[in-house]
Amino acid sequence: MTRDAPLRATDAHHLLSNARRCETLRVLSSRPGEPSLELRELSERVAATEAGETPAPRPLRRSVYNALHQTHLPKLDEHGFVSYDAVRKRVVVRAEARELIRYMDTLGPAGLTWGEYYRGVGIVGLCLVVAALAALPPFALVDPLLWASGVLVVFAVSTLYQLLAAPVGGRVGLFWLWLDLRELHGRLNGRR
Structure with a gap:
């Protein structure tokens, strides 16, 4: 069906x-x-x-x-x-x-979804940048641009991991991309 x-x-x-x-x-x-x-x-x-x-x-x-x-x-x-x-x-x-x-899109033993994880990283990144801009003592030692760049690197590495990791524990990976391409290929060949 x-x-x-x-x-x-x-x-x-x-x-x-x-x-x-x-x-x-x-x-x-x-x-x-x-x-x-x-x-x-x-x-x-x-x-x-x-x-x-x-x-x-x-x-x-x-x-x-x-x-x-x-x-x-x-x-x-x-x-x-x-x-x-x-x-x-x-x-x-x-x-x-x-x-x-x-x-089933959970991440690790904490049971977070990828969406919750990315929101958390974004909020932490925002707090770090704001703290550096406000010149709060430990955070002001690092330029806000470096804090923002670090958070973007975490986003990029996390996204790459999510895409390339085997879809264990319900994570969606390259398998679905392969399945979509296979299905598209079948449809295109069926129209010929």
Whole structure:
């Protein structure tokens, strides 16, 4: 199924209310260039994350396999975020999953979103520049232009990290750019 309407926040939170569905999306989106995955491998990865060890205990792997097959993958497929072939036991992440993953866009153990992180960096940078301009003792030692330049460097490095890092923990990376280009290429070739 493809998504016709935009994703509502309540639907996103409902879909992400289960840790196994969240981890499924993380695993699928962390494989740049390989959007398709067999159910067995997916369930082993999700179970390993739950157990905190690799390989996960066999009963947990079975439980995760059954839950993904019977409940979670059909639900994600029904909403158009993955394509799940229950006969071949293969899962393909769809470009529409970006809508859902943005709700998982957290950074580190503090649980900040990238947006909150960037706002924080901006506020700290503004305070540093204002403090230097106001000639407050420790801050006045450094030129305000250097404070501003330092904050811009932090923004640039953070943005580069966000784009280049593997999309672990729900961060969106180059995988989605690749998926968009692949989809665009398919559409262009279909029109010829």
